[in-house]
Every structure is written in structure tokens, then in C-alpha cells.
Amino acid sequence: MSMLSKPNRGFLLDVDRNPILHAILKKTFYEQFCAGENAAETKATIKQLKDMGFSGVIMTYAKETVFDHRTNTQQGLGVAAVDAEKNGEKMDPRLAHCANIEAWRKGTLDTVEHLEAGDYLAVKLTGAGPAVNEAFSKGDLPPTQMIDAMSEICRKCKERNVRVLVDGESQHFQWGILRLTLDLMRTFNRDGYAVVYNSYQAYLKSMSNTLAAHLAAAQKEGFTLGMKVVRGAYMASDERALIHDTKEDTDNAFNGISQGALKRTIGEFGTTIPFPSVNLFLASHNRESVMAAHQLHQQRTQAGLPTVPVGFAQLHGMSDEVSFSLLALKGSDGSPQVYKCSTWGRMGECLAYLLRRAIENRDAVLRTTDEYNALKAELKRRLKGGFSFATQK
């Protein structure tokens, strides 16, 4: 996967041009984690997920750029950018109209068309190409064309009652992404709920300070902070020193932020400073974290204690056992709200995403054992049920 993700591959290693490679990857890997390469395939996958009982779907357009700190190189969209340049498209970041931003805007608006009220759009802002990424890498806001594109996307989502989760990406780009998303929250999260969410990567040592600054902005300026909390997916490419030293530290940070938000107490917020309006979204496959968060939310709601609205999500093709365990707890109040998050796009566009799933699944052997045991128990239960049913007859 790592080799296939590199730019400028020859015909044999190009997943979009080599039909044999394309067919093998599609059946073995792509269909496990991705929704489809076109509108018809994507629509069918969304229907399948909703039929399973999920509260909705989170859909992403796959185009993105990953910055590898070790080699100082960019992967992913770099390929498309070179192709566009070859075709004579405008690539100069200073130009008023950038073809890459326009292609990303169109792809993202197409994604919104697949979604219904209650669904979520997830966006990877680095998919918009070099001009945007250059600004993000300096912690700056992107060109006006991109700000306008995001405003149009958020407006359209709000009209359709779809919410927007802005993905957390490589640290190289993340300061600019956080900044733009906070500005969008200032505009769109003014009606007592979050249309736009930032992703807070709990594995970062800097995350508690970032979150404190964003809670302060929401509290002072009176908007709802959309908080999608994740552990973080870029350990293989980001600077190691920026990430907590141990998995336990990351776990404590993730659980501390999620449980703090549910209790409406994080640092000074909720004690000496009033806790602002927050909508929480926990994106995790970690059973202990999500179950503990759901229990805490239930306890506080039942006891009439203050808390915040919360949603849960797992990735399409991963940890179904966690998703279905949460769904099985669904009460008459409709909680927990559980979503599956999928990605659509040509196979070449999905490679960086698929590479992260490959790495994560290599680390997820323990979870696979849990799922295997759960499947065995379910098979036993069904066989037993079938047997007693047959003997009753």
C-alpha cells in the first residue's frame, strides 16, 4: 500500500490505469473500507449502512494530502497536482482561480448530494491542493476562493440539516485547518447547536492548550463549539516528539477530554469560567472509551445533571462489534446516536486513506480477537436458538 501511494507510479503500479491491480484491490481492500468510486456505488453503500440501523452516515470525499515528516514529502493529492500541471491547468497559488480548489469544491458538493437530514459530511481540506496546503503549512488562512468554497459547502449543509466534520490531518497543515474551522464555527454555529466541528487529536501534547483556547473563544463570543474528539491517525508520518510518549497517555487524554466535556468541566471551564455551549462527537473504535462515555452521558441525563449532546462513530469496515454493541443500547430517547463513517472516490484518490487503515488494522489484532469471540458467541446463540426452536416444533 505504501508503494502504491507514491506519486508518479508507472502503469503496472497505477491502481487507476492497471485493470488487474484495480480489480484485485477493489475486492480485497477497497470494498472493505470505502463506499464507492461513483454515485451509484456510494448510494448503495449508504443505503446498506442505514438499513443496519445506524442513526446516519458520515461521508468523505477521499482526495487529501499527507505530509511525511520523515522524508519531508507530500503524498496523495501531489499526484493529481502534477497531472493537472501536465494538462496545463492553473497551479500557481497566487492565481485568483485555482483549478484544484474548484475540483475539490465540486467533489465535496457532490458528496453533500448523497446525504440526507441527520447525516454528516466529513471534509479533508488538504484535498484542495497546493495553494491551500501552502497557506495551511504556515498556519495561515487559505486563499479567498477556498474560504468561499467552504462557506458555500457549510451553507448548503445547514440548509439540508447535515453537519460538517472537518478532519484533523498531518500536523504540518493542522494549525491552518484549526484556524479556518474555528472561523467557520463563528459564522455557522450561532443557533444553539454546531453545524461545523473541528477534530481534536488527543494524541498531541499540544491538544489541551488548543482546546482551552477554542473553549475560551466559544465562551467569549457566544457560539457553539463543535468538538469531534479522536486519538489521531498520523503516528506513522507526523513528528513523534509532538505525540504523547505512551499509548496510556493518549488514552488518558482522550478519556479526559470526552468525560470532561460530558461533565461540562475542562480545566478552568465549568469551574472559574462558565462552560460554553458544546456539541461532542466521539470518533473511536476503543470499546472502553465509548462505553464509558455513553454510560456517563446516560447517568447524567437520568440524574438531571448538566451534560452536552454526544454522537459516536466508527469507520466503515472497522470495529462493527463496537458499533453494534452501542446500537444494542439504544433507548427510547434515541441515544446513543451511532454513525458509520465512509469514504468515496476513485481508487487512486483513496490510497492515502487505505494506507492509514492498513496501518491501523495491523495494530488492531486485539480488537479483531474481541470481534472473533463475539461472532463465535453469536453463532453459538443462534445455533442454540435454532435447535430449541426445532425441538419445540
Ligand SMILES: Cc1cc2nc3c(=O)[nH]c(=O)nc-3n(C[C@H](O)[C@H](O)[C@H](O)COP(=O)(O)OP(=O)(O)OC[C@H]3O[C@@H](n4cnc5c(N)ncnc54)[C@H](O)[C@@H]3O)c2cc1C
Ligand atoms: C469516525 C472516525 C473519524 C476519524 N477521524 C479522524 C481525523 O479526522 N483525524 C485523525 O487524525 N484521526 C481520525 N480518526 C482515527 C483515530 O484518530 C484513530 O487513529 C483510530 O480510530 C484509532 O484510535 P481509537 O480511538 O479507535 O483507539 P485505539 O485503537 O485504542 O488507539 C489507537 C491510537 O492510539 C494512539 N497511540 C497508539 N500507540 C501510541 C503510542 N505508543 N503513544 C501515543 N499514542 C499512541 C494513536 O492515536 C492510535 O491511532 C477517526 C476515527 C474514526 C472512527
